[in-house]
Amino acid sequence: MLAYAIRRLGLSVLILIVVMTAMYGMVFLVPGDPASLALGPRATPELKEALRERMGLDQPILTQILYFFGNVLQGDLGIDVWSKRPVLEQILEVFPNTLILGVVALGWALVMGILLGCAAVVWRDSWADRLLGVLSVSVISVPSFVVAIYALIVFAVWLNWLPAIGAGEAGDLGSQIRALILPAFAVGIGWVGYLARLIRASMLEVMEAPHIRTARAFGMRERDIVFRHALRVAIVPTISILAVGFGSILSSAVFVESVFSRPGIGTLITGAVEKRNYPVVMGTVLFMTGFYLLVVTAADLLIARLDPRVRDVLRG
Amino acid sequence: MSSAADASAPARRGIGRALLADPMGLAGLVLVTIFLLMALLAPWIAPYDPIALDVKAKFQPPSAAHWAGTDHLGRDLLSRIIWGARLALGIAITSVGIAGAIGLVLGLIAGYGPRWLDSILVLVFDSMSSLPMIFFALAVITVLGPGTTTLIIVIVLVSFPAYARLIRTQTLALSGADYILAEKAMGAGTGRIIFRHLLPNVVGPLVILICMDIPVVIMLEAGLSYLNLGVKPPSPSWGNILSEGYNALRQAPHVVIVAGIPLVLATLGFTFLGEGLRDVLDPRGAGRRWG
Numbered sequence: 330m331l332a333y334a335i336r337r338l339g340l341s342v343l344i345l346i347v348v349m350t351a352m353y354g355m356v357f358l359v360p361g362d363p364a365s366l367a368l369g370p371r372a373t374p375e376l377k378e379a380l381r382e383r384m385g386l387d388q389p390i391l392t393q394i395l396y397f398f399g400n401v402l403q404g405d406l407g408i409d410v411w412s413k414r415p416v417l418e419q420i421l422e423v424f425p426n427t428l429i430l431g432v433v434a435l436g437w438a439l440v441m442g443i444l445l446g447c448a449a450v451v452w453r454d455s456w457a458d459r460l461l462g463v464l465s466v467s468v469i470s471v472p473s474f475v476v477a478i479y480a481l482i483v484f485a486v487w488l489n490w491l492p493a494i495g496a497g498e499a500g501d502l503g504s505q506i507r508a509l510i511l512p513a514f515a516v517g518i519g520w521v522g523y524l525a526r527l528i529r530a531s532m533l534e535v536m537e538a539p540h541i542r543t544a545r546a547f548g549m550r551e552r553d554i555v556f557r558h559a560l561r562v563a564i565v566p567t568i569s570i571l572a573v574g575f576g577s578i579l580s581s582a583v584f585v586e587s588v589f590s591r592p593g594i595g596t597l598i599t600g601a602v603e604k605r606n607y608p609v610v611m612g613t614v615l616f617m618t619g620f621y622l623l624v625v626t627a628a629d630l631l632i633a634r635l636d637p638r639v640r641d642v643l644r645g
Numbered sequence: 646m647s648s649a650a651d652a653s654a655p656a657r658r659g660i661g662r663a664l665l666a667d668p669m670g671l672a673g674l675v676l677v678t679i680f681l682l683m684a685l686l687a688p689w690i691a692p693y694d695p696i697a698l699d700v701k702a703k704f705q706p707p708s709a710a711h712w713a714g715t716d717h718l719g720r721d722l723l724s725r726i727i728w729g730a731r732l733a734l735g736i737a738i739t740s741v742g743i744a745g746a747i748g749l750v751l752g753l754i755a756g757y758g759p760r761w762l763d764s765i766l767v768l769v770f771d772s773m774s775s776l777p778m779i780f781f782a783l784a785v786i787t788v789l790g791p792g793t794t795t796l797i798i799v800i801v802l803v804s805f806p807a808y809a810r811l812i813r814t815q816t817l818a819l820s821g822a823d824y825i826l827a828e829k830a831m832g833a834g835t836g837r838i839i840f841r842h843l844l845p846n847v848v849g850p851l852v853i854l855i856c857m858d859i860p861v862v863i864m865l866e867a868g869l870s871y872l873n874l875g876v877k878p879p880s881p882s883w884g885n886i887l888s889e890g891y892n893a894l895r896q897a898p899h900v901v902i903v904a905g906i907p908l909v910l911a912t913l914g915f916t917f918l919g920e921g922l923r924d925v926l927d928p929r930g931a932g933r934r935w936g
Contacts, residue, residue, distance in 0.1 A: 340772035470916035472864040475905045580779035621777045
């Protein structure tokens with residue numbers, strides 16, 4: 330299980346290298362080399378040659394690719410040819426915004442999802458349970474950026490309660506929180522439904538377990554059984570889903586950030602894709618994929634510690 | 646084979662009835678039918694040309710002449726939405742179709758071929774699906790440049806590993822079954838076993854999975870087009886309409902409001918239908934998948 334996770338991680342990294350190499354190769358196939366693009370039409374041939382040399386574009390492509398990965402290992406993701414700033418610096422500048430958005434979205438979705446999932450179990454097979462079921466499926470399937478646009482029209486344009494764009498003033502926590510509410514709502518809402526369903530299903534399975542039957546036989550209140558005893562067990566499978574789901578949270582964040590013109594990884598990379606700013610796209614893809622693989626692997630290890638069944642398998 | 650067909654015929658009739666009895670499945674079926682009809686009949690039911698300009702009539706709110714109003718170039722929004730259904734479903738069905746075919750072939754190879762090939766393929770499927778989809782997609786778009794073909798390639802690349810994995814599991818489970826062993830003992834060739842026995846049995850679950858993926862694909866197409874990284878304007882993609890409307894949000898909010906509705910209803914419709922189908926076909930798996 331763990332050995333397989335490590336092999337999978339290794340191959341993911343390999344695929345990432347293949348994708349990066351393909352992108353690197355493509356830089357040579359698209360019309361206009363990066364040096365001329367960076368300097369603009371009025372640059373002299375000497376200037377272009379100098380920049381090409383500085384960017385390493387005069388070397389054979391294989392050397393360049395090896396050089397690129399060598400630099401990546403040393404924490405250097407290259408220089409943005411347009412703004413002339415290091416790519417890593419730009420990423421680190423906006424990454425906290427995206428991370429906060431993702432964590433807050435997942436956080437409120439988890440709290441709401443657990444509450445609604447437990448409510449569905451307490452009221453199982455009643456009309457409330459069925460209503461929660463339909464609502465869950467509905468919010469799962471609605472695209473987050475459409476939710477974002479509708480929320481923006483209602484709360485920012487019509488009611489004027491919350492800011493429509495940006496991430497708030499630097500140093501002003503109040504404005505940053507206000508700017509976070511709508512994006513976090515839009516990114517998290519689908520996950521409320523998804524987690525509610527997951528918790529409900531996992532909980533119904535746990536409710537059949539012997540220790541729950543014993544608790545019930547002792548005459549414990551249903552609500553106490555659900556929240557105190559069943560939830561503890563039912564929450565374990567959610568952790569691995571949350572980790573994998575962090576990828577889809579990031580994906581929603583890319584779209585939602587763009588709706589709210591919120592500085593972040595999403596706005597950084599979509600702007601770069603549009604301008605074919607290869608160093609920034611490659612750097613961001615590498616950084617975010619690395620971060621994602623880290624989160625998923627950490628979750629695998631965490632589950633191995635939490636779940637005695639998995640732990641015993643690992644020990645052999 | 647004939648006995649299997651006899652057994653599945655009444656079951657199939659039962660599926661239709663069970664789906665109609667489930668309110669969510671029924672709602673999904675109705676919505677999906679409406680969107681399919683819109684897509685098929687777009688040239689006949691759209692009241693105007695979806696890309697005809699009429700700048701004098703720009704940003705008109707919904708009226709008797711333009712039921713959904715007009716956009717910043719005076720184009721009729723209802724016509725654009727109807728043609729947008731054709732675009733959204735066309736791209737979704739084409740790309741999941743290609744991905745399904747690739748997944749089917751690779752899954753059968755992994756499940757029925759030599760074991761060493763299986764372990765390599767499974768590792769490839771798992772590794773591809775463990776990359777965060779959106780960044781993988783954006784990298785491919787940067788290389789190939791935005792456009793409809795790129796969009797289809799991106800969707801195929803991000804969806805086929807899951808299909809291949811499903812087919813592989815099904816094939817593995819089936820190829821140990823007694824009737825396959827009996828066929829082999831009677832000297833049936835690999836081709837006969839794959840085409841007469843494995844294929845018909847593994848296609849069903851794949852169709853359900855593909856159905857449930859269609860809303861995700863519609864969402865991805867609209868999202869990327871919204872970011873100007875998908876279908877190129879002036880094509881009436883729902884994402885393009887949203888993005889153009891977004892630029893005039895304060896001046897004419899009706900454009901984005903109207904353009905979001907088909908996207909919401911289409912994803913809801915396909916999801917409800919997929920859920921309904923799955924509950925009917927595989928009641929044990931209810932509430933298990935969705936990611």
